[in-house]
Amino acid sequence: xxxxxxxxxxxxxxGTAEEFAEDLTxxxxxxxxxxxxxxxEDYDPKHLPSxxxxxxxxxxxxxxxxxxxxxxxxxxxxxxxxxxxxxxxMNYTVFGLGDSxxxxxxxxxxxxxxxxxxxxxxxxxxxxxxxxxxxIESDFLSWKTNLIEFLKSSQTNTSTKTTKKTTTIKHIxxxxxxxxPEKKAFRQDNNTSIQLEHKIKFSKIISSxxxxxxxxxxxxxxxxxxxSNLGLNYNAGDHIGIYPENSIENVKRVYKLLKIExxxxxxxxxxxxxxxxxxxxQPCTIKEAISNYCDLTSPPTRILLSSLIxxxxxxxxxxxxxSLTNLxxxxxxxxxxxxxxTILETFEFFSESLNIDLxxxxxxxxxxxxxxxxxxxxxxxxxxxxxxxxxxxVWYTNQKKKYLGLCTSFISQFSNKDDKYVPVFIRxxxxxxxxxxxxxxxxxxxxxxxxxxxxxxxxxxxxxIRKKEKNSQIGNITLxxxxxxxxxxxxxxxxxxxxxxTGILDNLFVSFSREQKEKIYVQNKMLENKQIIWNxxxxxxxxxxxxxxxxxxxxxxxxxxxxxxxxxxxxxEQLFYSLKNNKRLLEDVW
Ligand SMILES: Cc1cc2nc3c(=O)[nH]c(=O)nc-3n(C[C@H](O)[C@H](O)[C@H](O)COP(=O)(O)O)c2cc1C
Numbered sequence: 001x002x003x004x005x006x007x008x009x010x011x012x013x014x015g016t017a018e019e020f021a022e023d024l025t026x027x028x029x030x031x032x033x034x035x036x037x038x039x040x041e042d043y044d045p046k047h048l049p050s051x052x053x054x055x056x057x058x059x060x061x062x063x064x065x066x067x068x069x070x071x072x073x074x075x076x077x078x079x080x081x082x083x084x085x086x087x088x089x090m091n092y093t094v095f096g097l098g099d100s101x102x103x104x105x106x107x108x109x110x111x112x113x114x115x116x117x118x119x120x121x122x123x124x125x126x127x128x129x130x131x132x133x134x135x136i137e138s139d140f141l142s143w144k145t146n147l148i149e150f151l152k153s154s155q156t157n158t159s160t161k162t163t164k165k166t167t168t169i170k171h172i173x174x175x176x177x178x179x180x181p182e183k184k185a186f187r188q189d190n191n192t193s194i195q196l197e198h199k200i201k202f203s204k205i206i207s208s209x210x211x212x213x214x215x216x217x218x219x220x221x222x223x224x225x226x227x228s229n230l231g232l233n234y235n236a237g238d239h240i241g242i243y244p245e246n247s248i249e250n251v252k253r254v255y256k257l258l259k260i261e262x263x264x265x266x267x268x269x270x271x272x273x274x275x276x277x278x279x280x281x282q283p284c285t286i287k288e289a290i291s292n293y294c295d296l297t298s299p300p301t302r303i304l305l306s307s308l309i310x311x312x313x314x315x316x317x318x319x320x321x322x323s324l325t326n327l328x329x330x331x332x333x334x335x336x337x338x339x340x341x342t343i344l345e346t347f348e349f350f351s352e353s354l355n356i357d358l359x360x361x362x363x364x365x366x367x368x369x370x371x372x373x374x375x376x377x378x379x380x381x382x383x384x385x386x387x388x389x390x391x392x393x394v395w396y397t398n399q400k401k402k403y404l405g406l407c408t409s410f411i412s413q414f415s416n417k418d419d420k421y422v423p424v425f426i427r428x429x430x431x432x433x434x435x436x437x438x439x440x441x442x443x444x445x446x447x448x449x450x451x452x453x454x455x456x457x458x459x460x461x462x463x464x465i466r467k468k469e470k471n472s473q474i475g476n477i478t479l480x481x482x483x484x485x486x487x488x489x490x491x492x493x494x495x496x497x498x499x500x501x502t503g504i505l506d507n508l509f510v511s512f513s514r515e516q517k518e519k520i521y522v523q524n525k526m527l528e529n530k531q532i533i534w535n536x537x538x539x540x541x542x543x544x545x546x547x548x549x550x551x552x553x554x555x556x557x558x559x560x561x562x563x564x565x566x567x568x569x570x571x572x573e574q575l576f577y578s579l580k581n582n583k584r585l586l587e588d589v590w
Contacts (some may be wrong), residue, residue: 001094001124001154004053006035009043011070014369016132017097020140021057022274023303023311031539041069045076051090056112058174060099062429063587064104074108079113088120099132101549102589103557116334125150129550133550137301138327140174169310171326172359173270177283200243202229202421205414206385214489219392220451221412222376225424226383232424235377236458237432237588240386241370243289243423245406245409250344254290257347258358263287273363286358295366296344297406299336302397304343307364314353321350322330337398357574371407372427374546374588376454381461386424389491391477428482431588434542439466443541445533447556449482449511449522450489453587457492459544464504475541477533478507482522484514507532522552523559533560537575542584549589560585 005026010021010543018039025037040058048054061067066074089224094116096109113127123477128143138310145290169540206224225240234240268283277293302325312318324332340346343365357365394410414420434442442541444463446456456479466472481496483489490510501509509525526533536543543560545553564572579585 001053002031002033003155003288004033004112006033006053006055007038007051007075008035008209009038009057010054011040011056011067011073012097013059013061013067013069014576016136017057017059017067018274019301019303020095020130020137021055022098023486024057024144024147026376027144031148031151039069040073043073043426045073048077049087052186054090055094056092056094058112060093060102060104060108060111061108063431064102064107065430066108068427070108072477074112075223077112077119082119084118084120086119087116088122090116090121091421092116092121092126093125093127093147093380094128095128095140096278097130097132097136097140099549101133101554104533134150135329135514137303139328141302141327142260161545165544169355169360172273172363174267174359174362175270179266179270179465180454181504188461199425200423201232201425203227203230203232203386203424203434205411205418205420205422206416208412208415210490211389211491213487217486218394218489219412221392222387222389223411224377225386225388225422227386230406232386232426234375234379234426235432236375236429237455238375238381238429239372239427239492240375240388240428241372241425242407242411245290245422246294246296246368246406247409248291251287251290251297253344253348253363254294254296255286257351258356258361259359260286263290267358269362273483275362275365277367277369278362287534289362294362295368297342298369299402300340300343300346304346304364305368307510308346308354310348310552311356311360311364312350313355317353318349321472341397342382345433369434370425374454376433376457378458378461378465380465387449387457389457391451415450422524428581429588431455431544431546431586433462433466435456437467439474441473441539443477443532443536443546444538445478445480445536445541446544446546447480447522447526448544448546449480449552450547450554451491453479453481453496455546456544457495460495460499460504464499464502467504474538476506476532477504477541478509478529478536480509480511480522480525481503482511482513482525483511486510487513514523524558525554526559530563530567533563534572537564537579538568538572540584542586543579544586544588546588547590549580553587553589557585 008021008025010017012018020039028035058070059067060168072379094109094113095108098106101342109127109129125147128139130139203225209222210224211220212218212396233238260382266283266285269278272279274295278289298454305321306325306393309321312321324335340349373388375386376530377385390408392408395403411422446459448456463474463477467474479496483491485577496508509529511520511525513519513521545556547553564576569577
C-alpha cells in the first residue's frame with residue numbers, strides 16, 4: 001500500500017490534531033509515500049469521492065461537536081442528499097482526539113466513521129482514539145506505528161522505493177527587510193484597521209476587577225472587553241477566543257537563545273512553515289513574531305523533541321532525545337517535571353548543542369493557540385461589551401517551580417488606562433437559554449460553582465430583560481453556586497443576591513466547601529432541594545451545568561440521576577436519559 005497516494009486531513013480547535021497530522025505526513029514522506037496534508041477548512045469536500053486513500057485526524061469539542069475548522073466538512077458529509085454509494089471509491093481511516101472525562105468521548109471521530117460507512121467508504125485500517133485525560137500523544141504515536149507497520153506489511157508492489165530517514169538539516173531561509181511595507185503584523189496596539197483573518201478582531205480591555213477578597217490566597221478576575229463597532233455578534237453562553245501575548249521575560253529569553261541584537265528588525269521567512277501565523281502575517285518584526293505567534297509555554301511534545309534531533313550536535317543528547325521519544329512514559333514525565341516544563345525551557349535545555357538560527361526556530365516552534373472563556377455577559381444588557389470571569393491559574397512542578405497561566409496573567413495586568421487591544425473572536429455555542437416559545441412556563445436550573453457561574457451571569461442578565469417583556473411567563477429560576485468560603489471567594493455575591501431580591505432568581509442555593517469540617521458541595525445542596533429539581537425535570541424544564549468536567553460535572557450528573565430515580569422511579573430514570581437528546585440538559589465544562 002506504500003505505493004498509494006494518501007490525503008491526510010486535520011480537524012482541530014487548539015492545534016493538537018494539526019501537529020499529529022503533520023507528524024504523520026512527515027513519517028509517510030520519509031518512507032517515500034506520496035501524501036498531501038489538508039486543513040479541513042480549506043478543503044472542498046465535493047472532492048472526497050475522487051480520493052482513493054484518506055486519513056482523518058480530528059478532535060471533538062463542545063458537547064460532542066466537531067472543531068470549528070471541520071464544521072463545513074462535517075455538515076457536508078451529513079447532508080441527506082448523498083447516495084449510499086457516494087464514497088464507495090474511498091478508503092479511509094480515522095484517528096480521533098478526545099477526552100474520556102466527557103460523556104461524548106470522541107463523538108466527532110465516531111460520527112465521521114459512521115457516516116463514511118453509510119456512504120460506502122472502506123475502512124482500510126482500524127480507527128484510533130486518543131484520550132487527552134491520559135497521554136494522548138502516546139495514543140497517537142502507537143496508532144501511527146501500527147498504521148505504518150500495516151502499510152509496510154500490505155506492500156504489494158515491491159518496486160516502491162522507501163527513502164531512508166535522513167538527518168540532513170533543512171534550514172528555513174529568511175530575509176531581513178528595511179521596512180515593513182505591508183504592515184501585516186497580527187497585533188498592533190491602537191490600530192484596528194489592519195486586515196486580520198476574517199473572524200479575529202482587536203478588542204480593547206476596559207477594566208480588570210479582582211473578585212476574591214484579601215483573605216483569599218487565590219485571585220479571580222472579572223475582565224471587560226470593548227466590542228463597539230467590531231461587528232462581533234454574541235449570545236449569552238457563547239465563548240470568546242483570546243490570543244495571549246508572551247511575557248516580555250520569555251521573549252527576551254528567546255532573544256538570548258537566538259543571539260538576537262535587534263528585535264525590531266523586520267524579516268520574512270522565504271518558505272511556508274507549520275507556524276500558520278507566520279505564513280499569514282508576514283513580514284513583521286522579530287519581536288512581534290516571538291511575542292505573538294509562538295507557543296513558548298505549553299509542555300513540549302515528543303513530536304517536538306524528535307524534530308530537534310537533526311539540529312543537535314552532541315551524539316549523547318541525540319540518543320537521550322531518542323530515548324525520551326519512545327513510548328516509555330516515566331522517562332518523558334521525568335524530563336517534563338525536572339528538566340524542561342515548557343517549549344521555551346526545552347530549547348534552552350538543549351541550547352549548547354542546538355544549531356538553529358532564526359528561521360529554524362520559527363520552523364520548529366509551534367504556533368500560539370487561542371484560549372477560550374465562557375462569556376459572562378448578555379448582549380441584551382451590554383451590547384458593546386463582552387465580560388469574562390476567570391481564576392488566575394498557577395501551578396507547580398514536583399520541584400515546586402511556579403508557573404502562571406499565560407492568558408490569564410496576560411489579560412489580568414491591563415486596565416482602561418493601558419489602551420491595550422487584544423485579538424479576540426467568538427465561538428458560538430449551543431449552551432444558551434431556550435427561546436421565547438420554548439421557555440413559556442418552563443423552569444430553569446443552573447449549577448455553576450466558582451467561575452462556572454460565568455455564563456449564568458449572562459443568563460441572569462438576559463432573564464431580567466426577558467421577564468419584563470409583555471406576556472412573559474417564565475417558570476422558576478434556580479441557581480446553585482459553590483465556593484470555598486463566603487469571606488474569600490464568594491465571587492459576584494452582590495449580583496447573585498440582587499437577582500434573588502429582585503425576583504429574577506426564585507432560588508439561590510450556595511454551598512461553602514471549606515467552612516466546616518466535612519466538605520459541602522453543590523451536589524449536597526441539590527439533594528437538599530430535590531423537590532425543586534424534580535419539579536423542573538418532570539415539567540420539561542432545563543438543566544444547565546458549567547465548570548470543572550472531571551469531578552463537579554460528573555458528581556452533579558450522578559446526583560441528578562439519583563434524584564430522578566428516587567422521585568420518579570423507572571419513569572424518572574427514563575426522563576433523565578431523555579434529557580440530553582431533548583437538549584434540556586446542557587453542559588459547558590472543561
Ligand atoms: C471546551 C472543551 C470541550 C471538549 N469537548 C469534548 C467532547 O465533547 N468530547 C471529547 O471526547 N473531547 C472533548 N474535548 C477534549 C478535546 O477533544 C481534546 O483536548 C483534544 O486533544 C483537542 O485537540 P485539538 O487541539 O486538535 O483541538 C473538549 C475540550 C475542551 C477544551
